[in-house]
Amino acid sequence: MARLLDRLATRLLKLPPATTGYTVTKDLRVPMRDGVTLAADLFRPVAEAAGTILIRGPYGRGMFAAGAAGVYAARGYAVLYVSSRGTFGSGGVFDPMATEADDGQDVVRWMVAQPWFTGRFATLGISYLGFTQWALMADPPPQLAAAIVAVGPHDFARHMWGTGALNLDFLGWADLVAHQEDPGVLRRVYRQATAAKRLGPVLAGLPVADAGERYLAGRAPWYRDRVTRPDLADPFWAPMRQAAALERADVPILIAAGWQDLFLEQSIEQYTRLRDRGVDVALTVGPWSHTQVAGQGAGLITRETLDWLGEHLAGHGRRRRRTPVRVFVTGAGEWRDLPSWPPAERERTFFLNVNGELTAERAGEAATAAFTFDPARPTPVSGGPVLSGGGVVDDSALAGRDDVLAFTSAPLTEPLTVLGAPVLTLAHSSDNPHVDVFARLSDVGARARSRNVTEGYLRLDPERGDGPVTLRLRNVAHRFAAGSRVRLLISGGAHPQYARNLGTGENPSTGSAMRPATHAIALRTSSIVLPQVEPEG
Structure with a gap:
């Protein structure tokens, strides 16, 4: 079965051939400091191991996990795959992310004392398995040599509540x-x-x-x-917030992300903060949603992981990537190598104008637009950075709703490539201080089909007073083709991606009374700024 799985993975993912056979020891018991023991499987190459890989997470050690671990064991690495407490044979009670920092230190303490340990190890994994790596790197063990984190958050509290609204995913x-x-x-x-x-x-x-x-x-x-x-300062969240890892990690780290992934902005932050500290860090961002990373992105990410391990753990590889950053430019269908992210840019400003236009000129002094958000009939959203059904979709129907403002440019006379985070500024007011703002940038093709590109969400401070609202949209790499149109959608909600604002100030998860809110936007001083790269013709 192991050989069959490896042959299948090698062909599907276009991997270099296996170099050795391997054995599997199942259901090892790894002791924690509180007396709980965690279940683990050990994959050992028949040949002398070039290094050890540690993988930890709550999703089990079945065929899919065994296939993933086997890929690395068949290429010369010892792999220890550990189930989080309370899952798949591990003792204790599962409390998501709350015990991963302490448990990670205990697993390493046990692992480095084993006769099969090679002296140095790397961590790898996707999503929750990425969080377990950041939790460990908040206090990095001296034996840690490298890490590969794919779509893994370091701050789960911020994912849940960072916009001010509950992420219903x-x-x-x-x-x-x-x-x-x-x-x-x-x-x-x-x-x-x-x-x-x-x-x-x-x-x-x-x-x-x-x-x-x-x-x-x-x-x-x-x-x-x-x-x-909702309070991120609540001590309850402390074990689930591992931003300290971005200040303490000093090993080479490869980060993989997707433009439509849940955790894209945290992946970008991880890269920039590590880069600014001088850590050897690389970033790959593909055209994927969260679930697509393990499907469409699996081949590329696995190949890059093997290169990273060869260079930084085994010591026999060489760096194959030409630049620290590789991004897929959607709309153009091409990969681009960059020295850093975001790249040097110039700005392209579109102003919100009357008749739903997005223009290079400002609207008249008195021009306004308005819509009403009713929490009893929350504005829906489709596609985007959600766990199920996410990604790029046709969002044309949103533009026709009476609780959505749509602003669309004239057809572009030349391609427009946007790399970075667009920034929306709204001269915004409302008759109810308890409101949210959702904005989405979409690409309207020649056949009038609208497809989402990027978006942002913010629950406004009810005490904010007068002044513009600034909303930074998610990072993006996208080319709007000549002849296409840029569309900006604005609403007061994006349900069920985020819990609706009830309009009452109650805790959004325990309240039930609802009050609508009418939003008004003064168009003359409202705009969206796109980080545009080199002129194209």
Whole structure:
């Protein structure tokens, strides 16, 4: 089975051929400081190991995990794959991300004392398995030689509440984790395939915390705490906020991300903060959503991982990437090598204008636009950086809604390439201080089909007073073709990506009363600035 899995992975992912066979020792017990033991599998190459790889996470050590670990074992690395506490045979109670820092230190303490340990190790993994790496690097062990983090957050609290609004994706993830050990592979696959349909009525329910708890039926006891604590300074969040790793990690780190990924902005921050400290860091960003990274992006990321391990762990490889940063430019369908991110840029400003136009000239002094957000009928959103159903979609229907403002440019006379984070400035007011602002930049093609490019979301401070609202959209690398149009969509919500603003000031997860809000925008001083790279013709 191991050989078959490796042959399949080698062909599908276009990997270099295996160099050795390997053995698997299952269900090792790794002791924690509180007496709990974690379950682990060890993959050991038949040949002398070139280094050790540590992978930790809550998703089990089944065929998919074994195939991933086997890829590296078959190329000369010893791989220790450890299940998070409370999952797949590990003792204790699963409390997402709360114990990963301490448990990581205990796993390393045990690992380096084993006779098979090679003296140096690297970490790797995707998503939650990326968080476990940052948690370890907040206090990096001396034996750590390198890390490869794919779409992995370092600050889970900020993902949940960083916009001021609750990220409702957490319910879908809680549902997935709560049932991932249910018997029957086909049953689990079916459950996941029908998750969106089942979760729809739950996400529409109020209060949010109660609706989620009823649905989860006690299988995720940690759910309520995370959806009812909007204060990022709450000590509850401390173990789930590992930004210290960005100041303490000093090993070579490869970061992989996707333009439509949940954690893109944290991946960009990881790269920039490490780069600014002089750490050897590289960044690859592809055209992927979160789930697509493990599918469409798997081949490229695995090949880059093998190169990184060869150079920094085994010591027999050479750097194959030409520049520290590689990004896929959507709209152009091409990869671009860059010395840094974001690249040097000039600005292209579009002003919001009357009749839904996006222009190079300002609107008249008295020009305004308005819409009403009704939390009883929250503005929907499709595609974008969500866990299920995310990515690039046709969002034309949004522009026609009465609770959305749409501003569209004239057809471009030449291509426009945007690399970086667009910034939206709105002269905004509302008749209710409790409001959110959602903005999306879309590409309207020659056939009038609109496809999302990037977006941003912000819950406004009800005490903010007068003054412009500035919203920094997510980073992007996209080329608008000649003849296409730039579209800006503005609304007061993006449900069910974010919990609706109830308009009352109540805790968004425990409240149920609702009050609409009318937003008004003075167009003359409202604009979006795009970081444009070199002129193109």
